[in-house]
Amino acid sequence: MTGFADRHIGPAPDERAALAEAIGTRPGLVMDEALPDAIRAAGGAAGDGAPMRADAGADAAERAGGGGGARDGRARRLPRHGVSEAQALAELRALAAENTVLTPMIGLGYSDAVTPAVIQRNVFENPSWYTAYTPYQPEISQGRLEALLNFQTVVSDLTGLPVAGASMLDEATAAAEAMLLARRAVRGQSDVFVVDADALPQTKAVLRVRAAAVGIEIVERDLAAGETLPDAPFGVLVQYPGASGRVSDPTPAIGAAHTAGAQAIVAADILALALLRSPGACGADIAVGSTQRFGVPLGFGGPHAGYMSVRQGLERQLPGRLVGVSVDADGRTAYRLALQTREQHIRRERATSNICTAQVLLAVMAAMYAVHHGPDGLRAIAVSVAGRAHRMAQALAAAGHAHVHAEFFDTVRVRVPGRAADVVANARDRGVLLHLADPDTVGISVGEATTDADIEAVLAAFGAEDGAGRDTAGSTALPPELRRDDEILAHPVFHEHRSETAMMRYLKRLADRDYALDRGMIPLGSCTMKLNAAATLQASSWAEFARIHPFAPVDSVAGHLELIDQLEGWLADITGYDAVSLQPNAGSQGEMAGLLAIRGYHASRGESGRDVCLIPSSAHGTNAASAVLAGMRVVVVACDERGDVDLADLRAKIDEHASGLGALMITYPSTHGVYEAGVLDITEAVHDAGGQVYIDGANLNALVGRATFGDLGGDVSHLNLHKTFAIPHGGGGPGVGPVAAKAHLAPFLPSHASAQRPRDGIGPVAAAPYGSPGILPITWAYIRMLGADGLAAATDAAVLNANYLASRLGEAFPILYRGERGRVAHECIVDLRPLRAETGVTVDDVAKRLVDYGFHAPTMSFPVAGTLMVEPTESEDRAELDRFADAMIAIRAEAAAVGAGEWPADDNPLVNAPHTAESLTREWAHPYSRAQAVFPAGPAQPAAKYWPPVARVDQAYGDRNLVCACPPPEAFV
Structure with a gap:
């Protein structure tokens, strides 16, 4: 066989x-x-x-x-x-x-959602979607670009802010990026950033890690209670609703932020915004959050598409990818990635973010969830969630159990003095997971998938009955003055695909507009578009992996933990390192985690001044951007005519920065596609000067089984599971960027307070303990x-x-x-430079x-x-x-x-390429x-001809005329 x-x-x-x-x-x-x-x-x-x-x-x-x-x-x-x-x-x-x-009712930013079957089968499990690459070539990416524009429109509409990005990595890292954006927007005011005391705990933890690296001071305030802000903060983050479930008006906190000269950031529940006044209507400058509850499986914490939207004036500082509307060579409406000069590959150490990817496949799922349900469907789901939570709270109150907050959306905090652990255990015995907020308080969160039977099990765990009756399911505990009264999702795309037939055909039509690996080779250097074998993908859809909350108790996730343990061990063997963390949910985050480990190691030895990072001129752009975000100073090392690191220049830079040398970042094989012969001399020179060696794992697929990074003198590396180890690119994400290190750096790898198996470390670089374990x-x-x-x-x-x-x-x-x-x-x-000189092509x-x-x-x-x-x-x-x-x-x-x-x-x-089918129907005047x-290939042309849906896209036009939401139908006439 x-x-x-x-x-x-x-x-x-x-x-x-x-x-x-x-x-x-x-x-x-x-x-x-x-x-x-x-x-x-x-x-x-x-x-x-x-x-x-x-x-x-x-x-x-x-x-x-x-x-x-x-x-x-x-x-x-x-x-x-x-x-x-x-x-x-x-x-x-x-x-x-x-x-x-078990039925997950823990909440804390994660909700049990329902993936519509038409989306699961036609997007999540469809190679036309999951084997596509980042849409840098817009002419062959119109389908996924339209899907991402749908995503941006959903986020912009619900948050009430005009410009939304094409997805972030998760909610916590989106909040961190918003913090950095706010600092750029309010230059020189101070280094103080205010965080809502009722923010999600994982968001607060990620913010602290990211802030410490770049000299930001985090200050907590109970914003709902009106606590006074410190002097001159540059940014304020409000959670809406709060982690405790409390719904309070964010407008006073936003006003206080603006009075202090700060940018106001609202971290908002995307489903709650179908009913609540939008952050934009409350005056927010930036909104962040997660779209997981729009039909994306829990997956033990990920992958999920985070979101960010901004007010007018901040769009050119928005981190990550942004889809915009432009025109093609024939004047037809076309989509493409906008403002690409912001990207770290171009800006390098001047980049404002190190994000090199997005969560495109999950953003597409979330967008299509909104297309599938439409505004009425989203409101109905939100009302159902809020209604069940309200009914449950009424029944508990009738049984003598007071809830902490009178106004809430989906999460109820209930006081049971001294009995919280017993109640949580009783619910667990009935198949439901609740949140042990403290010894006296239980948190209960309702999701789209929560049933009446689940509510009855929760009430039984408290010793209560459903005395409120099911006829109150439509009532909510939302404050009337915060009820949303503006229109959402008015664009026709959110109204035209109500039947499954229409939805299936829409998804097929978009997929047909794209070129993915199921059509032919995608020969992208540095990006490794290899086969995503069907057998490797099957388990990701199984409920035992997909329907698990990231904070589920340790004894309920033994399979996940064993898989993670095995995979960490295998990756350690493959890389020649001693420890691996799977938490970083993108290669860029793995880079930053590795550099933070180096910084932590130097600080532990009393050498915190070692903050210079040497980076060859040929390196991936994320290297320099990650170094800056890890609080390091980038010094560029020249390459010689062979494309190798210039050893003479390297030694000169080492001598110049000897006392401050923190690390060297190199890629092996090099970014120029060769195995540098002098790599051992390079790593030895850095070690002799007291520095650490970071080997970028982007090209590990050319080394696996033949040498290890440990053999080459590496101390730490990130890996790209979406490159070397066959996780699909998904049109630009999801990715996983594990960080692997030698034993002396292991204590400084990422950690997480809610991890089922705690480890020492620097704190989290992603929202979930194990990143994107789904x-x-x-x-x-x-x-x-x-x-x-x-x-x-x-x-x-x-x-x-x-x-x-x-x-x-x-x-x-x-x-x-x-x-x-x-x-x-x-x-x-x-x-191709000689070709251009010779022919102009x-x-x-x-x-x-x-x-x-x-x-x-x-x-x-x-x-x-x-x-x-x-x-x-x-x-x-x-x-x-x-x-x-x-x-x-x-x-x-x-x-x-x-x-x-x-x-x-x-x-x-x-110069006229690519040629559309429509161009053949016009008068033909070409020579x-x-x-x-x-x-052009004649008989060698593949039987299934790919027809690009648009002619060459005018990139500059789209940047001059920035439109980042669904255009009206007449734009296509």
């Missing part, structure tokens, strides 16, 4: 031999030729088996029928051999069975089915595929960087023309302007590699025709044929 590795790796064994032969070598020698001798010596030669700490004992247990050791804890170490899809799913079923699915079964299955040997084989295949493409593309274009034996790593940089022209050939473009102008960075991954077979190479070579010939004057410079297939425009 064919194993998972043979299905995951695109080229079959005989194809791999042919690919190797085509580049003048043998399959077993490609890694030998690509890896420098020093790295091979450190990590083990390519042919001698994986150097990772594979667990032979686990394999023995597996052969004896012990399930790979999973049941007795021995499988924490990485198994050498993979297992079948059936066995991996059986082991996941066993882990899932160790979780107990998607960790994907990586667990990927590693389990490949094993150490399969992971190493995937690395070898990725490097072989990249070298084959470098060889073929090298026939037509210069390949910018190669290693010491002429090989590249997992990606190669194609230099730009990198944009080539990227857009690739769409006509049926491809997503490679990474453009990163890390070198005027280039394409190509990464085929191990998942693509030779036919797809050749189809791409043929397309690039054909485009080179087309450019030559332009340069020779056969086609005018301003009217040729490249090339319709067939040359849309079927």
Whole structure:
């Protein structure tokens, strides 16, 4: 029977031999030729088996029928051999069975939501949505861009603020980003930030971690009680409703903030805003929160789409991604990412945020939840939630149990002096989880999925009965003066898709407008768009993983914790480190966590002055941005003509900053797509000067099984589970960015007060204790089915595929960087600058023309302007590699025709690309044929032609005329 590795790796064994032969070598020698001798010596030669700490004992247990050791804890170490899809799913079923699915009524920012089946099947479980990439190429991303514009419109409408972003990582980190935005908006006033005492505890904890890194003082005030603000704060955050459930008017606190010269931030429950006056109507400058309760599973804490919206005047400082409306070359309305010059990849150490991703797949689900239900449906759900909470509170009051707040939306705090723990235990016995607020107080939160039976179980736990009767379910405990009276979600998109037929067709129509991995190769350098195997994804939908509250008691989440423990152990083996935290919910957050660990380590040794971070000029833009947000000073190190770190400049910078050197951040293999031969000299020089080495794990997929970051002298790294370990990109998120470290840094990794298994650390960098554990079964299955040997084989295949493409593309274009034996790593940089000088054809022209050939473009102008960075991954077979190479070579010939004057410079297939189907119906006055425009590959064109829905999008127009909400229907006429 064919194993998972043979299905995951695109080229079959005989194809791999042919690919190797085509580049003048043998399959077993490609890694030998690509890896420098020093790295091979450190990590083990390519042919001698994986150097990772594979667990032979686990394999023995597996052969004896012990399930790979999973049941007795021995499988924490990485198994050498993979297992079948059936066995991996059986082991996941066993882990899932160790979780107990109880009705979650804990609240604290997480609610039991209902995912409409039409959205679960057609978005969450649909590869057309989950295998898409970030919509940097707008012409082939119109479907997900429209979905994100829907999301922005929902957030903007409900918060009452005109500009909303395309999602944040979660509510707590959104609040932290809002804090930093407020500081930028009120420059120089003070370093004091005021936080509502009734804010969510995890939000307060994340704020404290982020504030400490950049010198901000956090001050708590009971804002609902009218406590006086400190002098001259730059920002004030109000929770609405509060974590305790209390609903109070935020207007006085907002007014006090403005009087003090501060920006007012409201952290708001998105469902409550269907009934409550909006933050914008109350005068807020910024609103943040989570859209989890809009149909997104709890997932033990994530992934969920956070949100942020801002008043007019702050839109150009908004962190993260922003979808805007523009026009295409034909004047038709088109969408694209707006104001991209704000992004950290461009601004680097001047960036205002390090966020490199979003939660697109979850934002799409939340947006489609609003499309599915419409404004009337959302209000009905909100009324139902508030009504059940009110009825429950009345019944408890009738039984003599006073509630703490008379006005609330979904959460009731009940006083039971000395008996709170007993009540929580009684409810647990009845299958319901409540919040133990303190020894005298129980918190109860109602969600969309809460039933009458759940309410009756809660009342029974208190010894009460439902004396209020079900006829009061429509009444609420909301203050009348805060009831919302303005229109929400008026755009037709929220009214046109009431039936499932209409909704299904809408989702299909949007998916058809996009190019995702289910259509063809996405050869993005640095981004690793590999196969997201269906078997790895299955468990994420299981209720035993999806319907678990992040603060559920430890004895109800044993399966999750065991999976997390195993995965942390496997990743430690793969990286050569001693400890791993899975909490960071994006690669950028993993970077920041690793740098905070370094800062904590230096401070513990009395060397807090070590705050200089050396970063090569070729590094990912998030590196510099993360360093700044970790409170470090960035010093750029030059690269030489080979693309390697300039050792002479590095040593000079080390000497210049010796006493203040905190860290060096490097990427290995380098961002230029080569294995630098001098990496051990680099790390040794930094260690000799007292610094720590941060190795960016973005390119780990070119190293797994052949060397470890620990071998290279790394002290800490983040990993991208959405790259190396096959969690889907989802159109730009979700991501998971675990941070792994040597033992001396382990005490400074992220921690969380509500973690089921507490650990020492710096505090949280994400809202939930384990970040986004709802998607960790994907990586667990990927590693389990490949094993150490399969992971190493995937690395070898990725490097072989990249070298084959470098060889073929090298026939037509210069390949910018190669290693010491002429090989590249997992990606190669194609230099188009000579082409432009010769013909006038730009990198944009080539990227857009690739769409006509049926491809997503490679990474453009990163890390070198005027280039394409190509990464085929191990998942693509030779036919797809050749189809791409043929397309690039054909485009080179087309450019030559332009340069020779056969086609005018301003009217040729490249400058007019991509060509829409609609363009064929107009009068054709171009000097090339319709067939040359849309079927340039001739017989090699794929059978299912991809038709871009819009022509080339005018980016500048959209930035000059910023529109970030759904345009009216007449815009498309």
